[in-house]
Amino acid sequence: MDHVWSTYRPLLDEVERHIEKGVDSEVAIINQVARYTLQSGGKRLRPLLLLISARLCGEVKPNHLRLAQVIEFIHTATLLHDDVIDNATLRRGVVPARTIWGNKTSILVGDYLYTLAICQSVAMENTQINYALSTACRRMSEGETLQLAHQCHYDMTEDTYLRIIEYKTATLLSASCRLGAIGNTSEEKQEAVARFGLRLGIAYQIADDTLDYVAEDERFGKSLGTDIHEGKVTLPLLHLFENASPSDRERLREITGQRRIYRKDLTYIIEQMKRHHSISYAMQTAQRYTDLAKRELDPFKDSIHCQALLTVSDYVVRRGH
Amino acid sequence: MDHVWSTYRPLLDEVERHIEKGVDSEVAIINQVARYTLQSGGKRLRPLLLLISARLCGEVKPNHLRLAQVIEFIHTATLLHDDVIDNATLRRGVVPARTIWGNKTSILVGDYLYTLAICQSVAMENTQINYALSTACRRMSEGETLQLAHQCHYDMTEDTYLRIIEYKTATLLSASCRLGAIGNTSEEKQEAVARFGLRLGIAYQIADDTLDYVAEDERFGKSLGTDIHEGKVTLPLLHLFENASPSDRERLREITGQRRIYRKDLTYIIEQMKRHHSISYAMQTAQRYTDLAKRELDPFKDSIHCQALLTVSDYVVRRGH
Numbered sequence: 001m002d003h004v005w006s007t008y009r010p011l012l013d014e015v016e017r018h019i020e021k022g023v024d025s026e027v028a029i030i031n032q033v034a035r036y037t038l039q040s041g042g043k044r045l046r047p048l049l050l051l052i053s054a055r056l057c058g059e060v061k062p063n064h065l066r067l068a069q070v071i072e073f074i075h076t077a078t079l080l081h082d083d084v085i086d087n088a089t090l091r092r093g094v095v096p097a098r099t100i101w102g103n104k105t106s107i108l109v110g111d112y113l114y115t116l117a118i119c120q121s122v123a124m125e126n127t128q129i130n131y132a133l134s135t136a137c138r139r140m141s142e143g144e145t146l147q148l149a150h151q152c153h154y155d156m157t158e159d160t161y162l163r164i165i166e167y168k169t170a171t172l173l174s175a176s177c178r179l180g181a182i183g184n185t186s187e188e189k190q191e192a193v194a195r196f197g198l199r200l201g202i203a204y205q206i207a208d209d210t211l212d213y214v215a216e217d218e219r220f221g222k223s224l225g226t227d228i229h230e231g232k233v234t235l236p237l238l239h240l241f242e243n244a245s246p247s248d249r250e251r252l253r254e255i256t257g258q259r260r261i262y263r264k265d266l267t268y269i270i271e272q273m274k275r276h277h278s279i280s281y282a283m284q285t286a287q288r289y290t291d292l293a294k295r296e297l298d299p300f301k302d303s304i305h306c307q308a309l310l311t312v313s314d315y316v317v318r319r320g321h
Numbered sequence: 322m323d324h325v326w327s328t329y330r331p332l333l334d335e336v337e338r339h340i341e342k343g344v345d346s347e348v349a350i351i352n353q354v355a356r357y358t359l360q361s362g363g364k365r366l367r368p369l370l371l372l373i374s375a376r377l378c379g380e381v382k383p384n385h386l387r388l389a390q391v392i393e394f395i396h397t398a399t400l401l402h403d404d405v406i407d408n409a410t411l412r413r414g415v416v417p418a419r420t421i422w423g424n425k426t427s428i429l430v431g432d433y434l435y436t437l438a439i440c441q442s443v444a445m446e447n448t449q450i451n452y453a454l455s456t457a458c459r460r461m462s463e464g465e466t467l468q469l470a471h472q473c474h475y476d477m478t479e480d481t482y483l484r485i486i487e488y489k490t491a492t493l494l495s496a497s498c499r500l501g502a503i504g505n506t507s508e509e510k511q512e513a514v515a516r517f518g519l520r521l522g523i524a525y526q527i528a529d530d531t532l533d534y535v536a537e538d539e540r541f542g543k544s545l546g547t548d549i550h551e552g553k554v555t556l557p558l559l560h561l562f563e564n565a566s567p568s569d570r571e572r573l574r575e576i577t578g579q580r581r582i583y584r585k586d587l588t589y590i591i592e593q594m595k596r597h598h599s600i601s602y603a604m605q606t607a608q609r610y611t612d613l614a615k616r617e618l619d620p621f622k623d624s625i626h627c628q629a630l631l632t633v634s635d636y637v638v639r640r641g642h
Binding site: 105108145 | 448
């Protein structure tokens with residue numbers, strides 16, 4: 001993966017310059033909050049996907065660099081709203097904007113970044129691009145709402161879980177890939193690349209929901225504790241609820257219903273997950289979606305840029321985003 | 322004004338049907354919250370302006386009915402977010418969505434309505450329309466942020482106050498008028514209609530900020546109390562702070578800085594406003610913007626639909642929206 005990052009570093013640096021210059025409101029506090037959040041340690045996975053996808057389908061044009069910035073603005077807008085929704089106190093080890101400037105400012109600067117991104121998209125005067133971005137934004141808000149409506153629903157079906165993560169996460173990864181392909185290749189190949197992004201996004205979110213649980217350090221308890229506290233339903237938890245004995249399920253329900261989460265309860269859940277292989281089940285599911293994603297790249301297998309996307313595919317289910 | 326409403330009632334009824342059918346998410350809670358907020362007693366001033374403007378410049382086409390719905394969705398999205406920002410417990414005498422479904426759902430359904438509106442705009446495949454709507458949305462978020470950043474700034478200049486209300490309110494009224502004119506008349510006349518909407522929007526917001534203060538019933542104290550409690554700077558308050566003697570200003574500062582607002586303090590402020598003619602100053606300013614708005618309609622004065630817009634202009638600085 002290091003090789004992929006370094007190959008695309010010059011292009012990503014150009015995207016970075018667009019990101020730095022892109023927020024230019026006459027309202028000073030907007031620039032301050034937006035720039036703070038944009039510089040809070042994101043790896044720029046979505047811009048990377050867009051750029052590789054552009055290379056895969058043709059060439060990287062100036063609009064692609066701009067679109068990579070637009071995608072990152074949309075992603076950042078969702079983070080600003082998510083952090084308010086989740087009462088987050090940390091993101092990627094950094095204090096979120098809501099802690100510094102308050103929830104209200106976070107909501108409004110999120111609105112600003114959303115609408116700025118749409119303005120920039122509209123300025124490109126390309127219907128396909130406008131469609132791809134606006135439908136992705138709508139879908140994401142549906143996914144976030146669906147997730148909120150299913151807080152603590154540990155009896156939801158796996159299909160519902162998959163729908164939530166598809167909408168809230170995979171949609172934007174899919175749009176990133178599609179935007180690299182639009183105007184660069186056939187309709188058919190555009191769809192293939194978009195489907196690749198969608199499958200990959202699902203794998204990515206499952207892995208993201210699961211990987212902290214297998215960390216050796218203190219992240220395990222912390223992530224599990226945070227998820228339970230927020231009523232966030234992850235695939236390992238869902239699997240555990242489905243496979244636990246009736247009496248264990250009763251205890252799990254008590255634990256997840258508590259206002260306070262105790263260390264001993266987390267230990268109990270971890271033991272149960274080990275017993276029922278819930279984490280390996282979740283990671284296998286992520287791997288299955290990665291494999292499905294990779295298969296979508298078959299039409300491109302003669303391209304040297306295909307390998308970069310395959311590498312990214314393995315990377316997202318391993319670690320580090 | 323009754324005559325204007327009844328003239329446009331058949332068209333507004335068609336818009337209403339678009340509004341009812343327009344929200345069609347597969348996420349049930351989104352439909353519920355969005356429909357509740359859309360049916361919370363708005364008078365549909367923005368759709369009315371769009372329709373009259375279309376008539377003034379040419380004819381009302383099917384897209385205008387759809388755009389009137391789009392504008393109302395955007396307006397409703399801002400209300401959902403505003404109510405969270407303002408901790409509102411009532412809007413137009415109705416309990417807001419945030420009280421029933423919570424702040425988080427309000428934020429996300431606001432996001433949904435914003436992005437749905439943009440999707441519908443994009444589907445019309447008209448660059449001018451996309452520009453008008455997306456830049457209006459961006460401006461509004463700037464206005465809201467500017468307002469939040471200036472909470473309790475009773476020493477702001479009148480120019481700053483005017484900029485805030487232009488961005489947060491007048492922008493969308495201006496876009497409503499422009500959308501009626503796009504494709505229906507010359508560029509020059511489109512600009513005139515847009516400027517009419519902008520001036521009218523400023524008059525509208527000043528009047529809205531002021532008129533409750535002159536009500537005979539209990540609204541006076543309530544509105545003034547709410548504004549002060551929220552740190553909302555209205556033109557009468559701004560005028561009062563500017564014109565009060567140093568010692569009175571000191572007392573005003575103490576009152577507005579309190580956590581609790583007492584009846585006797587409101588009475589004091591009202592007396593001071595009377596003494597300094599702050600309310601009539603604000604209403605004169607509103608009237609000045611109404612006059613400026615009307616003047617923009619000079620190129621249309623031979624049209625019979627011009628009279629409807631003049632009537633609306635007088636209406637917004639009188640009462641009832």
